[in-house]
Structure formats: C-alpha cells, structure tokens
Amino acid sequence: MTGLQWNGDELLVLDQTLLPGKSEWVRCTTADAVADCIVSMKVRGAPAIGAAAAFGVAVEARRLITEHADLKPSELTAKLKDTVERLGKTRPTAVNLFWALDRMAKSLQECTATGCTNAQIAAALREIAEAIARDDVAVNRAIGRYGMSLFHGPVSLLTHCNTGSLATVEYGTALGVIRALHEQGWVKQVWVDETRPFLQGARLTAYELGEEGITHTLITDSMAGHFMKMGEVDAVIVGADRIAANGDTANKIGTYSLAVLCQHHGIPFYVAAPLSTFDLQTRFGGDIPIEYRNEREVLEWMGQRTAPEGTAGMNPAFDVTPAELISAIITEQGVIHVPDRERIERFWAEQGGTK
C-alpha cells in the first residue's frame, strides 16, 4: 500500500481525505497541485509530505522546460528556487518537508555551479526525489527491525494518528514497528486512537491494519487512559513530525496526553521516526512551530456542523512531548534510550553531586 505513485514524469496522490470510503488519485503535473495536496492533507504524514514536495519540484522542472523551451538554465533555476520556497510554506511543523526541500535546493546549487543544461537540471531533481522516496522505504523497514528489539513476545500496543504507508512512502514508522511485530506473530492487539479532529486513526490506521489482517480495535482518544488503567496496554508507539535537539518531540495533537498517561501508569512510551525528523537546529520543543489548522475541522465533520453556531474552536494540529516522558526513540540506525530523569537524579544523589 502507498499513497504516492511516481511514473517518472508525474506524481499521483491518493486523496486521503476521502479514505476509507473512496479511493481516488489526484494527478499532479505542477508544483501547485502538489502544494494543494499537502495543504489540504490529501497527502499527509511527515515523511510522505517530504517525498511529495520533492516530487513537486521535479514535476515543476519538467513542466517549465516543456512549456518554456527558450528558458535559460539560470531562469529555470530561479523559478525552481521559488518553487522550493512555495512548497516550504505548505505546512510548518514536519521538519521532513524542509529536509527534503533542502536536498532539492542543494541539487539546484550543484547544477548552477557545474553549468547544467535544463535537461540535466530536470534529470538531477528527478533522481534526488526518487532517491528520497526509495530510501524512505528502506529506512522504515530498518525502524521496524530496531523497534522489534524492544519487545520479547506478543504485546498489546496503542498507537495514535497514522504512521503507516499513508504517512510515509511505504511501510511506516510506528506502524512499521507494528508491521514487523505482526510478521513475527507478536501483535496481540493494536488499540487505535481515532485521533480527532482529522480521524487519521479511525480512517487511515484502521484501514491499513484491516487490509493486512492485523488485529486492532478502534477507540476514541478519551478512552486511552481507561484501557491503560485496565492493564490492556503494554506500550504506546507513535510517530513524530519534528524532534528537537534535546529529544522534545512534536507529534499529532493528543500525543502529549498519551505520554503523561504512560508515565502515570508505568507504560513505555516509544517514538518511531527516521533521522530526517531530527532538527538539531531547534534546541528544545518550545521552539518547534505548531501548525494551527482551520477551526472548522473541530466544529464540523464532513461539512456538517456539530457545534452550535457562534461557538469558536481551536485547532492546534500538533503538541510537544518533553524528552523525559519518552522511553526511547526508534530510528533506522538504532534505538535511542532517552535519559531517565529519575534514574539520573538517583545517580547524582548517590554520588553526592549536583545535577
């Protein structure tokens, strides 16, 4: 399963706003079409929007040299730099978007420095976009393997939002770990948070797990604490949109609440994310830009208003979980065991030192 299809010249985006009821593909032959898919969340998920944006630059290059044969390479490069900037304004939180666009911008710089022709520029951009997509699948499978190392037998997991093939190029991050555990026969149950207001869990994660016969049960976000208290959750595993230098992690709204509940109940809280989600330029979580989406996503469902007229809504799409609430971050290069503040404080107390 994948939400992106690339045929070398155009990008097909599976419209995730229509899933699971309808499966419709949007044909993108311009950067504007890709930008619209990202803003409207037809394509969503940190790694997926990075790959989509990279393909957006590649299709724009092809369109420009096809429609404007007389463009000089310098003119083409200038237009494509504008394209990179435009795609960078689609959504602010997922750092994978900027990581992917930076790779495209560097390719443009290299082409300028080496005097590439228009055809060479377009080919170079296409190759980078294809490499980003190809690498993402291998990265996710590695995350799945490393995530497996945290478990030693059948488990019941709770997950939030969608972190699978529809949030990446394929396989997924947190869902990649769940897929790897399923392949091992170690999934007893996946509690799927519906993830209001966009319902990525109810509409997308449940869809992916159902397609693969992975045992799962949909719950409302407000039920997570109850099932933890009932002893039904062995661990929580989620994705990430941006991990600051100190380990503070931005992810779908509702993630922070899960982490606090996990600490209260002594349940491991794992984040699964590729290294492209780390933003070492952002020192700590307070500096991560949080996207506020239209309040209508909270006040309505499928265009049908659910709240009274006159009631205002707030719609932060992400929240930040402090590093000390994260048990481990699973990456394609291994598992980072986030420092345990209490264990460190005990150590310093025993040493008679200060923190």
Ligand SMILES: CSC[C@H]1O[C@H](OP(=O)(O)O)[C@H](O)[C@@H]1O
């Ligand atoms: C594999 S990371 C997916 C990540 O992106 C989601 O956000 P959105 O659906 O708004 O793009 C959510 O935060 C997931 O954890």
